[in-house]
Amino acid sequence: MRPSKRAPAELRPITLERGVSKYAEGSCLVKFGDTHVLCTASLEDGVPSWLRGQRRGWVTAEYGMLPRATHDRTRREVTSGKPSGRTQEIQRLIGRSLRAVVDLEALGERQISIDCDVIQADGGTRTAAITGAWVALRDCLEWMGARDMIKKTVLKDHVAAVSCGIWKGVPVLDLDYAEDSVAETDANFVMTGTGGIVEIQGTAEGKPFTDEQLMALMGLAKDGIAKLVELQKLAIL
Amino acid sequence: MRPSKRAPAELRPITLERGVSKYAEGSCLVKFGDTHVLCTASLEDGVPSWLRGQRRGWVTAEYGMLPRATHDRTRREVTSGKPSGRTQEIQRLIGRSLRAVVDLEALGERQISIDCDVIQADGGTRTAAITGAWVALRDCLEWMGARDMIKKTVLKDHVAAVSCGIWKGVPVLDLDYAEDSVAETDANFVMTGTGGIVEIQGTAEGKPFTDEQLMALMGLAKDGIAKLVELQKLAIL
Amino acid sequence: MRPSKRAPAELRPITLERGVSKYAEGSCLVKFGDTHVLCTASLEDGVPSWLRGQRRGWVTAEYGMLPRATHDRTRREVTSGKPSGRTQEIQRLIGRSLRAVVDLEALGERQISIDCDVIQADGGTRTAAITGAWVALRDCLEWMGARDMIKKTVLKDHVAAVSCGIWKGVPVLDLDYAEDSVAETDANFVMTGTGGIVEIQGTAEGKPFTDEQLMALMGLAKDGIAKLVELQKLAIL
């Protein structure tokens, strides 16, 4: 029995609340159980300098965590003068994941900045962020479409993410913090609405894992992400 | 007529929602109209090194703003490597204001860290933060009291804050961004439940102001803060 | 009896020595008793990027303190990698105060940078800095006028500043360090030559203060600043 009483292949309760920001062109407050992430999409003029003049746009992401999003208060990153290695890893992952489903040429020379700020953390913040960021990005693109700034086809597919892990020897879906902190293996999967793999990151926390275990985790992830994509579709109806 | 259609002495709709954080010892989501600030109070072991061994506690505050809390996206402070001068001014103000109503000896050698994170900004974020932070701090002290860590008398009084300004020649209460950006004079008042002044900061943005104008602003502030204290009392019933 | 044997409404001995820098377009070594601040005004080409093309100039200020300006040596700020919150607060205050009496359009697209470096600190460094900076700024504008770079009317008024406080229950003017460190309330006033208020900052260090106390402090400040303005006038004869 999982601490949360969920079945191995069961997601936490998921909600995707749109339009939560008065200013952002797109926004979504995503909840995976007690993990709450506020995602905003901001349309910005121009692109990074290394991309100028190439008639292509860019989608980037930043990730932050409120100091008391966690059980114990963590130090505000600004006071240490730079984002931690973990923060940088996560924001690079979110950016790559979203760009995998965006037609950057069709976007034109503009940048969309996605901010994912963790209001409350209970495991799986990066996968929740990707799942919610897609909704914010989609609404930003809708906003642009309504103003004839782009054609509808900028967004090629859905993208969503979920974590899986081996917990007490059992492959389980969507780990919360209580599970994540003792899992033997932890893997994050990012997939598209049509089932393509965008990113896979698996790490043995204790002993190495086998091919079979990886396959089992991937099976859980596929089903979980299919459900998340359904929820994205419902959210944007 | 003010842009928000409020009367000169009218506050924006105010809400103080407690218990919004799963982890923090005290928390409050305060809204002054479209200005939303999440305040959490975190009990921490020990005190800053310069206070050690003095049998006194400390209350400190940090302030942050989500990048898209504002009309245009602002740069995440961590990427510039240090908090801005404005951020530091505000967090020092919040800390001083709260300490004015706390008996630091009665608190014992512990620190309470208040985090005020602006989810959405529409003017008056520092005054909303102080008003909400008092509620979070109060709940943290209640939490400690319930565990026999302190006596009830740590919190000596309420403290709340409001801005006032001279807008198109008229003294008005609780400026929102549309007013603040064109006000001739801008003043922030921090007062206790018993009407004592904790902090006053008045700045002429355009031409200097007179004693009489300062008195008019102070009159508005007194009434506004009295109402905010009433709302704090209702919130903790 | 105040530690300095001054009457409650008595300033410390004030001197304003002009032309102390071989290079600066304007300079003033201001002394409020044992508080000594070297103020220089430097004319610089161009304006900050956010002001370009607006046909307006800018006046900005920076503030620093020599490491052994104080009783105990303080750490050189450069070694901590950034100006402290206090430093930033003070330099923003000096800049705002000076800009309140400058016609920025008449200045043209140029920046004047005021550097206020505390050679010796005995309380009231920010108010001394503002008072001396006005003299340095005025001489810089004279220098520009003599070269037909501007018209005479750039400087609209005097500006000077003084601190007041409640010390052992008595409102007193121009606190030195011995008084400041034990004052119950500490307030800084910035006013123009014609008596307008540019900035007021009052803080209760211990218990909150009342309206009446604030009025008493303001009365002291008015008289004190009027005297400082007289001294500025004498200095530039």
Add this chain to the structure above:
Amino acid sequence: MRPSKRAPAELRPITLERGVSKYAEGSCLVKFGDTHVLCTASLEDGVPSWLRGQRRGWVTAEYGMLPRATHDRTRREVTSGKPSGRTQEIQRLIGRSLRAVVDLEALGERQISIDCDVIQADGGTRTAAITGAWVALRDCLEWMGARDMIKKTVLKDHVAAVSCGIWKGVPVLDLDYAEDSVAETDANFVMTGTGGIVEIQGTAEGKPFTDEQLMALMGLAKDGIAKLVELQKLAIL
């Protein structure tokens, strides 16, 4: 035909040269073709503060690249004031990979710091670094064993790493820069001598990849890593 004329499942020429540092307790200059990484293992007293008193040791890694290790000179990281996100990702990966085969209890309260400095980069620097770092770590542990500081069983297994990717639609092993820069999918595998998976990171650079493609890459990686482990065994004979 691959640019390097290698078969799809063919590694670049690999060399592992031990004892290249006069001072380090263990060292290895690893070459994967034109990718050259100098790995040193340094025994240090004590462990990070968060591990103190737990009777366990720690293995950590840092990664750097000489400015002209690359085709165009890259800026020295020290001049930007912090390691880049990429650098931090890689050094965290190297550290995790090595710790997966180390018995940290048996190591005792000591830290071994692995420095992986890229002398020349032609793709696959992180996988070369892990493969060489294992040799440096092993020699450091031998050095400690020879001084009776530890028991022989600290090192539980080999660990090595290799990249794979889909290049022009074909799964290929051990990408060099010419291949890596145009690969559609890029994956890094870290495995033990007994075939367990320690880490898998797969990223779709262009279009998402399928399960079958992931399986094909894993098959290549298994064979490649088995060969690398053989080379490690030969190197330490």
Add this chain to the structure above:
Amino acid sequence: MRPSKRAPAELRPITLERGVSKYAEGSCLVKFGDTHVLCTASLEDGVPSWLRGQRRGWVTAEYGMLPRATHDRTRREVTSGKPSGRTQEIQRLIGRSLRAVVDLEALGERQISIDCDVIQADGGTRTAAITGAWVALRDCLEWMGARDMIKKTVLKDHVAAVSCGIWKGVPVLDLDYAEDSVAETDANFVMTGTGGIVEIQGTAEGKPFTDEQLMALMGLAKDGIAKLVELQKLAIL
């Protein structure tokens, strides 16, 4: 004829004014013509951590320059986040020079921090700083001696410094800025009261220099430093 109308072997007018700081244990405002440096010596408890427990003291120096000490305003170093390479070179030189004449064992486990802040710069700031710092250090040691903290023999000798250079083909002493900026060779000499060389730094700005030229510069420096030591002796009478 030198721009300053001095003979080749002639120093600028030198003054050494002691006791210029209300707080510092020793202080000296040194002037080499228009180069003015304020030197303070601060006695601090304890020594740097790497020196603890060795029954020896330490003398260190920091160097700064006010932003408008120079012809054009220079950026305040704190705003760039770190001392420049030039600043670090100079403060290391001052520290080494002073330590050469201090018996660190006799000083005991204490640190004396010398701050050399350039109020006005007209060439030769580092040599003026060393010459003045010796006086500040001496007065600090006298202060300690008067309190029986040390024995008189801590200070073993005088130390002073001067620059020389080849200007328009002629070896000249004590270059001011007008000379320094066009000198072909620039050399700084630090010597003791008994004529020993503590430090020599010679740099060809244009074409390399010869042994003979170096000898000529050294001859000038010897005489100049002998005069500076005489002035130090007069100053402390």
Add this chain to the structure above:
Amino acid sequence: MRPSKRAPAELRPITLERGVSKYAEGSCLVKFGDTHVLCTASLEDGVPSWLRGQRRGWVTAEYGMLPRATHDRTRREVTSGKPSGRTQEIQRLIGRSLRAVVDLEALGERQISIDCDVIQADGGTRTAAITGAWVALRDCLEWMGARDMIKKTVLKDHVAAVSCGIWKGVPVLDLDYAEDSVAETDANFVMTGTGGIVEIQGTAEGKPFTDEQLMALMGLAKDGIAKLVELQKLAIL
């Protein structure tokens, strides 16, 4: 007898290996005994902003040390956020030394960046770096000449460097770490192929040194540098 069994005027075994980098326009691995420095010369477009439009080029240098180049591991500079004072001193010295033999006008508006990375340190890293950097720079200029980018006459002379010191009372050439750490006086000399002095830096570590001792060190340096220049000539045959 010196620890290395060398005669007082004897250099360590010197090697200058060219072409060690696949990418750099010029490169040299220089060894002074166990001191190994990798020098690369990178041709870069454009010049620093302060030099733009002056039809002159620039040669600059950066210096780094691998963490385990030394007996004990030293902290990677990037983790402290800035290059140390020592690093900055050395890279400024290398740059000045090379520029002394380069015709910057003939180079045109281009910058050559020399990177000197210490792979292993056993004393004298800066002098080895200068000696090897000349070879890398020369090969970079040859590379440019072969592409008709410059005329042959950019490089006006050789430049090389060596350290000397007084070790147990005896003047010795080319100190290794064992000697350097106990030397009473330490001096670095940079000279051209025609015997001109480019830079001399002499420091008394213990007691001051005399003119005669300086002359003895200079004599050693002249002979040593003449040999180094011969080795440079052989290396580029």
